[in-house]
Structure formats: structure tokens, C-alpha cells
Amino acid sequence: MPLDPLDYRKVIGHFATGVTVVTAAHNGEPYGMTANSVTSVSLTPTLLLVCFMDGSETGIAVRESGWFCVNILDATQVDLSNKFAKQASDFDGVAWHQGEMGVPVLEGGLGHVFCRVDRVVDGGDHEIVIGEVVTCDGTDGDPLLFYEGKYRQIAPLKG
Ligand SMILES: Cc1cc2nc3c(=O)[nH]c(=O)nc-3n(C[C@H](O)[C@H](O)[C@H](O)COP(=O)(O)O)c2cc1C
DSSP states (O other), X not given: OOOOHHHHHHHHTTSOEEOEEEEEEETTEEEEEEEOOEEEEETTTTEEEEEEETTOHHHHHXXXXXXEEEEEOBTTOHHHHHHTTSSSOOOTTOOEEXXXXXXXXXXXXXXXXXXXXXXXXXXXXXXXXXXXXXXXXXXXXOBEEEETTEEEXXXXXXX
């Protein structure tokens, strides 16, 4: 029996992740996309990857501009995550400033990782963007998590 991609989606949904908004600037416009397919790849050189679904406007902005920022969300930022999970990036009401190369940096959250696009690899119906980390900052707090298609918050281990 061929694999049903929806079965796979259900199974991989048991792999808990954090939640980020990946931002970019292209032709003077800010772009942002909620993403959990963010993985640290290498320390030396310092690389991370993000997978962008084909047609993602933010993915195009990242590829064309060559720069992006991974904004790591905290548990208070569900609304922000939902806002950037829609097509057509809408920064209305969002607290942000222009960082290096004009890339939007969202205020708050647990950290910001600013990257230069190192390479773009074909990944089926996604593009895998590998970025070289240029600068980063972070702070302690409660992360926003995503598990089984729902937002979650960290809880201490039982026992
Ligand atoms: C928690 C969460 C994680 C997501 N992760 C990704 C991701 O890693 N890659 C992706 O392409 N889309 C992801 N999405 C969907 C995008 O946020 C959504 O398709 C968005 O509309 C794309 O915006 P854009 O076309 O303006 O770039 C995620 C959505 C949610 C709610």
C-alpha cells in the first residue's frame, strides 16, 4: 500500500517543536511566515535550516534577498503565530523594527537568529533554505510549542 501523506503528517505531528516567525525584506516590503521546520544544522560553520512550502511569499523574499531572521516565539505569542500563518504578510499592529539588511526583527520572544542564505536545496514540495548565522540574541522564558497540530506550553516532567 502506498504511504498516505496525511498518515505521515499525523505521525510526524507527534514530534513536538518550537514555533518561530521567519522574517525577510524584499523590495522594501517586510515579509513574515510562521514556521516550525527550523532546525539547527552545524556549529562550525554555524548553520540552520528552514523549509518553505513552494509558493511561500516569505520563502521567495528570503531566496531573492539572501537574508532572513528567525524570531523564536514565547508562550504569550499565539496571536502573532496565527497572524503570520496567513498568506500576505501583515505587520499591522505588530511591534517590530528593521534590523540588519532591513530584515524585520519582531519585538519580544525568546530570541532572534539573523542569517545569510548559504544555499537552497530542493525538498519536494518545499525548499530547504540553509542559512549561515551572522548574529543572534536570546533570553530565558517559556517557549511556544506545537504538538499534534495544537499550540502547547512546557510543563514539568511528572515524578
Ligand atoms: C505552527 C505552524 C508552523 C508552520 N510551519 C511552517 C513551515 O515550517 N514551513 C512552511 O512553509 N509553512 C509553515 N506553516 C504555514 C505557513 O505559516 C503559512 O502557509 C503561511 O501562510 C505562509 O505565508 P507566506 O506565503 O506569506 O510566506 C506553519 C504554520 C503554523 C501554524
